[in-house]
Every structure is written in C-alpha cells, then in structure tokens.
Amino acid sequence: MNSEVKVETKVIQTTKSKVRKKIKNGSPFSGWRENLAGYAFIGPMFIGTSILVLFPILSSFVLSFTDWNFVSGYQNAKFVGFENFSKLLTNPLFQKGLLNNVILILAVPITLLLSLSLAVIINKYVYLKDLFKVIYFMPFISSIVAVAVVFQVLFHPTKGPINQLLLKLGVENPPGWIADVTFALPSVILIMVWTGIGFNLIIYLAGLQNIPKELYEAAQIDGATAWLQFTKITIPLVSPTTFLLFVTGVISSFKVFDLIIVLTNGGPANSTITPVVYLYQQAFIELKTGYASAISLVMFVIILIITYIQFIGQKKWVNY
Amino acid sequence: MTAKLDIRKLIVTFIMILIGIAFLMPFLWMISASFKVEKDVLTFPIQWIPQNWNAVENYKEVWTGSMPFLLLYWNSIKVTVLTTLVSCTISCLAAYGFAKINFKGRNFLFLIVLATFMIPPQTLLVTQFLLYRWVGLYDTHTGLILLNSFSVFGTFMLRQFYLGISNEIIESARMDGAGHFRIFTSIALPLVRPAIATYAILRFIWTWNDFQNPLIFLRSKELYTIQLGVQSFSDQHGSVYSLMMAASVSAIVPLLIIFIIGQKNVIEGIQLGGVKG
Numbered sequence: 001m002n003s004e005v006k007v008e009t010k011v012i013q014t015t016k017s018k019v020r021k022k023i024k025n026g027s028p029f030s031g032w033r034e035n036l037a038g039y040a041f042i043g044p045m046f047i048g049t050s051i052l053v054l055f056p057i058l059s060s061f062v063l064s065f066t067d068w069n070f071v072s073g074y075q076n077a078k079f080v081g082f083e084n085f086s087k088l089l090t091n092p093l094f095q096k097g098l099l100n101n102v103i104l105i106l107a108v109p110i111t112l113l114l115s116l117s118l119a120v121i122i123n124k125y126v127y128l129k130d131l132f133k134v135i136y137f138m139p140f141i142s143s144i145v146a147v148a149v150v151f152q153v154l155f156h157p158t159k160g161p162i163n164q165l166l167l168k169l170g171v172e173n174p175p176g177w178i179a180d181v182t183f184a185l186p187s188v189i190l191i192m193v194w195t196g197i198g199f200n201l202i203i204y205l206a207g208l209q210n211i212p213k214e215l216y217e218a219a220q221i222d223g224a225t226a227w228l229q230f231t232k233i234t235i236p237l238v239s240p241t242t243f244l245l246f247v248t249g250v251i252s253s254f255k256v257f258d259l260i261i262v263l264t265n266g267g268p269a270n271s272t273i274t275p276v277v278y279l280y281q282q283a284f285i286e287l288k289t290g291y292a293s294a295i296s297l298v299m300f301v302i303i304l305i306i307t308y309i310q311f312i313g314q315k316k317w318v319n320y
Numbered sequence: 321m322t323a324k325l326d327i328r329k330l331i332v333t334f335i336m337i338l339i340g341i342a343f344l345m346p347f348l349w350m351i352s353a354s355f356k357v358e359k360d361v362l363t364f365p366i367q368w369i370p371q372n373w374n375a376v377e378n379y380k381e382v383w384t385g386s387m388p389f390l391l392l393y394w395n396s397i398k399v400t401v402l403t404t405l406v407s408c409t410i411s412c413l414a415a416y417g418f419a420k421i422n423f424k425g426r427n428f429l430f431l432i433v434l435a436t437f438m439i440p441p442q443t444l445l446v447t448q449f450l451l452y453r454w455v456g457l458y459d460t461h462t463g464l465i466l467l468n469s470f471s472v473f474g475t476f477m478l479r480q481f482y483l484g485i486s487n488e489i490i491e492s493a494r495m496d497g498a499g500h501f502r503i504f505t506s507i508a509l510p511l512v513r514p515a516i517a518t519y520a521i522l523r524f525i526w527t528w529n530d531f532q533n534p535l536i537f538l539r540s541k542e543l544y545t546i547q548l549g550v551q552s553f554s555d556q557h558g559s560v561y562s563l564m565m566a567a568s569v570s571a572i573v574p575l576l577i578i579f580i581i582g583q584k585n586v587i588e589g590i591q592l593g594g595v596k597g
Binding site: 034035036037038039040041042044045046048049051052053054055056057059060063070121122125126127128130131132133134135136137138139141142143144145146147149150151152153154156159160161164165168194197199202203205206251254255257258261262276279280283284289292293296297299300303304307 | 328329330332333336340343344346347349350353361362364365366410411413414416417418421422423424426429432433436438439440441442443444445446447448449450451453466467469470472475499500501504525528529531532535536546547550551554561564565567568569571572575576579580583586587590591
C-alpha cells in the first residue's frame with residue numbers, strides 16, 4: 001500500500017517536472033491539435049445556440065422594422081421604420097400588460113417571506129426535514145397546465161369548493177376569482193406563490209447552512225429571543241440568497257405564460273394580459289410577424305435592464 | 321432539558337404536517353374528484369373519499385377516448401427521453417471542452433453561450449417559428465427535441481463539476497498519449513456521473529412539463545404531448561370536471577413518483593444551480 005502511494009507520487013512528480021519544462025516553452029498543451037479538440041467538443045453546443053438563439057435575436061431585430069405577415073411570403077415584407085415601436089408603446093393593451101406584470105411581481109416578496117419563514121422552521125424546529133422538502137416542492141415540479149385546470153374548478157365562482165367553503169364560513173359575497181375582473185390577477189398571484197414556494201424554500205435551506213452556528217449560540221448566551229435572532233442574524237445573513245431569489249423571481253414573472261394561457265387566456269376583459277401573452281396573441285393568432293418582433297425586442301430590453309440593475313444592486317443592497 | 325426540547329419539536333412537527341396537508345389540498349382534491357361520478361364532484365361538504373366510485377370509467381375515457389392519453393404518453397415519453405439524452409450528451413461535451421481544453425477563444429465563446437442564458441425564451445419564438453417552417457422542422461418531434469437540447473444551464477452546471485477534477489490527472493493521461501476523447505470517456509465522464517444524473521432528472525422534468533414549445537411548434541393532434549393534450553382535453557370536456565381531474569392526475573402523478581424516487585438528486589441539483597427551468 002505504502003509503496004504504491006510512493007510510486008504514484010513519484011509518477012506525479014515526474015509528470016509535474018515534465019509539465020514545468022513544457023510551460024517554459026509555452027502552455028503544456030496547446031497549438032492546433034488542442035484548438036481542434038476544443039472546437040470539436042464545444043461545437044455542437046455552440047452551433048445549436050447560434051442557430052436557435054443568436055440568429056433569431058438578430059433577425060427579429062431586422063423584422064421589427066417591417067410590416068409583415070409570414071403567411072404572405074418574404075417579398076411582401078414592407079419596411080416601416082420605427083412605426084411598430086411607436087404603435088406598441090402607445091398601445092393600451094401593451095401598457096395594461098406591463099402594468100399587470102408589475103402587479104404580478106407582488107408574488108415575489110410574498111413567496112420570499114413565506115419561504116424564508118418555512119425554511120427557518122424546517123431547518124431548526126422539526127423532525128422529518130426531507131418529508132417537508134418534498135411536500136413543498138411538489139407544486140413546483142407539477143405540470144402548470146394541469147395545475148391551472150385544477151384551479152379553474154377550485155375557483156369556480158358559484159359551485160367551486162373554495163367559494164362554498166367561504167359561504168359556509170359566513171362570507172356573504174365571496175369573490176368571483178378568475179371570472180371576476182378585479183380578482184383574476186390576484187388569483188394568478190395566488191397560484192404563482194403556491195407553485196413558487198418549493199423552489200425558494202429549497203434555495204433558502206441551502207443558504208441557511210452557510211450561517212455559522214456560533215452566531216446563534218452567542219446570541220443565545222446574550223439572551224436574545226428567537227425573534228431577535230431571526231431579524232438580527234438570519235435575515236441579514238441570508239440577504240445574498242434573498243437578492244438572488246428576488247431577481248430570478250422578477251425575471252421569471254416576465255416569463256409567466258403557461259399558467260395564464262390555460263387559466264384565463266388573458267381574460268376576463270384582458271384583466272390578466274401580460275406582455276408575453278400579448279406577444280403570443282399578436283404573433284400566432286393575429287399573425288403580425290413584424291409587430292410581434294418589435295414586442296420581442298422591447299421585452300428583451302426590459303430583461304436586459306433588470307439584469308443590469310441586478311448587477312449594480314448586488315454591490316449596494318447585499319450584506320455579506 | 322433535552323426531553324422538553326423534543327416535545328416542543330414534536331408539536332411543531334405536528335403543526336407543520338397539518339399545514340403541509342393544507343398546502344397539498346388542491347392535489348388531494350384533484351385525485352379524489354377524479355374517482356367520482358360527475359354529480360358528486362362539487363358537493364359540499366367535500367366527500368374526500370368518494371361515495372359513488374367511477375374511477376375505472378373516468379380513466380378509461382381519458383386514456384382511450386377522443387384525446388387518448390395512451391398516445392399522448394407515448395409522444396411525451398419519446399420527446400422527453402430523446403431530449404434528455406441529446407441534451408446531456410451535448411452539454412457534457414461542451415462542459416468538458418470549456419473546463420479542460422485550452423483552446424483559442426475559449427473564454428470569449430463561453431461568455432457568448434452564458435449571455436444567451438438571460439434571454440427570455442418567448443422573445444425567440446417568432447423567429448424560431450419562421451426558421452422551423454423554412455427548414456421543415458415545424459410540426460415534427462425532431463424540431464421539438466432540438467429546441468430543448470442546447471442547454472446553457474446544463475453546460476454551466478456540468479462545467480462546474482469538471483473544474484473540480486484536478487488538472488494533474490488529465491495532464492498525466494495526456495503525457496501517456498491519451499487524446500481528449502479518450503480522457504473524456506474513461507476519466508472525466510465517470511467522475512461526474514452524479515452531476516449528470518442530477519441534470520438528466522431536471523431536464524426530464526422540465527421537458528415533460530413544457531407546454532409553450534409544443535403549443536407553438538406542433539399542430540397535428542397525433543403529435544401532441546401530454547401538456548398540450550391536457551389543455552385540449554379540458555377545452556373539449558370543459559364542463560365534465562371528473563374527467564378533467566382524471567386527465568390532470570394522469571399528467572401530474574407519474575412525474576411526482578419520479579420526483580419522489582429521485583428527490584435527493586433533484587433538490588441538490590436545484591440548490592447547486594439556483595436556477596429555474
């Protein structure tokens with residue numbers, strides 16, 4: 001055993017010295033053979049990404065300046081300059097969609113608060129930790145389409161179980177949920193919170209492991225209550241996690257599509273329309289290809305701005 | 321002192337289990353409703369255990385009726401398994417290349433690939449759609465598989481694992497005359513096998529649940545995947561709630577079982593990546 005180890009170390013040492021010799025002449029392994037191998041390994045990924053992501057982005061940039069319906073053939077594309085953009089930015093439906101999306105972001109802090117509280121409880125105060133992780137994670141991995149179908153029935157204004165329960169509890173006029181213009185968007189938020197808790201909880205649990213136990217022990221010796229420990233130690237020290245989750249939450253709120261399409265299809269009376277749903281309607285139902293490309297670009301810029309804010313915010317708002 | 325703490329912990333656990341059951345109420349309701357005769361679905365108070373069972377008839381209609389789930393399942397399994405295989409292969413190769421091969425322009429190309437990660441997929445739909453119609457991939461399973469096969473997330477995650485393999489092992493294998501492909505298959509791949517398993521499970525779940533791409537890139541009913549099937553099933557049977565619930569159960573439960581079996585891998589994978597699908 002011992003001799004084996006010795007032999008191995010010897011081999012490694014000789015290899016090392018060989019490598020060092022080569023480093024003097026440049027990198028140990030480089031040159032055209034290394035380049036070729038590199039391109040061969042990343043080739044499939046890079047070509048696929050170029051065709052399915054980079055090329056579409058560049059061509060939607062060109063298309064957004066045209067008035068065109070893809071059914072009519074390329075020769076009928078008409079250059080219209082910035083008309084699509086000026087039409088889009090003054091379009092009341094798009095503006096409503098943006099406003100709705102800002103309201104949808106409310107789901108993010110609600111989810112964060114619930115997830116952090118649950119994470120702290122699960123981390124410290126219960127048995128069967130793994131069971132709880134599985135329970136709260138279930139909605140997150142479930143098909144959103146099926147979840148939306150189930151909630152359609154649960155939310156039924158007169159016959160649904162939720163409103164029957166509310167009536168039983170003495171609520172005189174229970175909300176019409178997804179059939180009601182005022183309550184449709186909050187219903188969407190409710191489902192977003194329900195499906196999002198699992199993911200946030202799991203990430204928070206990982207974040208909580210990074211807080212040194214000595215801090216809590218010291219606080220306990222000083223007589224700090226559990227609440228004080230939570231507000232003075234836990235919250236500040238998981239702030240990097242909170243920030244990460246907040247940003248991914250905001251960005252993914254701009255991608256909410258399946259849920260709205262199946263649950264309300266943007267209605268009633270456009271009360272749940274979002275830019276992504278509007279994009280889908282314009283592109284694949286109204287078949288306004290040029291106009292839809294302009295929507296894509298504006299969405300792209302919005303996400304870009306959010307990512308940029310994240311980039312600066314990271315330095316400013318995160319307590320390490 | 322410790323005994324007292326344990327009792328408190330037990331009580332909290334008990335309360336948390338009650339909250340957990342309440343949290344899963346929509347699923348429990350869905351399963352229970354899928355077994356009922358239609359007229360009992362919306363009775364109140366809720367019959368959690370059906371009085372009149374209609375399970376066989378409901379599921380038979382869903383699995384062999386006008387929107388046969390048997391076919392949808394076959395389509396979904398085909399698309400999901402192939403996507404997972406192709407995507408794992410491509411990401412594994414690229415991750416090794418970016419982590420362990422010292423080629424010209426590596427950092428720049430990696431940056432480009434990473435940058436595409438933040439682009440919201442919906443903004444690509446219009447031009448991807450045009451491209452697919454142009455090259456004839458529209459309304460094919462091949463096209464659908466390709467759409468989810470080039471994963472930046474997978475490449476990034478696996479690269480992190482390859483970076484953890486010491487360079488000395490690889491360099492000494494190079495000294496012995498092994499090429500990169502040989503090193504990749506016989507040294508690197510076995511070492512990152514757990515990471516590949518995690519990514520494969522995640523990719524499987526995400527592809528299985530994908531609704532947006534099938535909606536846009538498939539038109540023929542016989543090519544529909546489960547998610548598309550559930551939607552058009554609920555359009556057809558919009559007022560027969562017991563059937564809709566049986567369809568939802570059919571879409572959700574098999575995946576839940578896979579998740580419960582692989583839960584450690586899934587949860588660790590999500591924690592590592594910190595990214596949503």
